[in-house]
Amino acid sequence: MSTVETEQATTTTVEVNATGHVRRELGEHEFSFTFEGDTLGAFLDAFFAEHGCEELLLAETEAEETAHGWADYPGDPPGRWERNPEGERTRAFARVMVNGQFNELLDGFGTELEDGDRVALLYPFMFCL
Numbered sequence: 324m325s326t327v328e329t330e331q332a333t334t335t336t337v338e339v340n341a342t343g344h345v346r347r348e349l350g351e352h353e354f355s356f357t358f359e360g361d362t363l364g365a366f367l368d369a370f371f372a373e374h375g376c377e378e379l380l381l382a383e384t385e386a387e388e389t390a391h392g393w394a395d396y397p398g399d400p401p402g403r404w405e406r407n408p409e410g411e412r413t414r415a416f417a418r419v420m421v422n423g424q425f426n427e428l429l430d431g432f433g434t435e436l437e438d439g440d441r442v443a444l445l446y447p448f449m450f451c452l
Contacts, residue, residue, distance in 0.1 A: 335361045335436050339370070340443045348376050356442075363421060364411070364432035366442060379446050380419065382412045417446035 336357040346352045358369035371377040382388035411432045413419060419426045420443040421434050436442070 338441045342445045345444045363434040380417045382414045388412045418448040
């Protein structure tokens with residue numbers, strides 16, 4: 324088997340947790356999901372193909388990923404403020420987490436997943452300073 328065939332034949336089973344609108348759409352909040360591949364991007368592709376919900380989580384435009392009405396913060400806010408590359412961004416108030424960490428603080432949709440990892444699909448998500 325070539326490396327490409329081996330990568331395609333890899334399956335991973337993760338624990339999915341869903342909140343808010345995603346939970347309502349799915350009809351359950353916690354379940355196992357097996358997919359071909361071992362990255363967050365492969366998981367999301369397979370998950371959306373089977374369950375839908377893509378429109379609840381992923382942004383297609385910058386306007387969809389930007390929250391409006393934030394209070395001005397004097398200077399730079401504390402902590403790390405990073406975003407996924409274009410095409411991998413979540414909607415305003417939606418987040419994807421792997422084992423309790425925001426995916427943009429890992430390797431975005433390229434984050435490698437292993438059997439038993441926890442993937443949380445959160446919408447709405449609220450962050451307060």
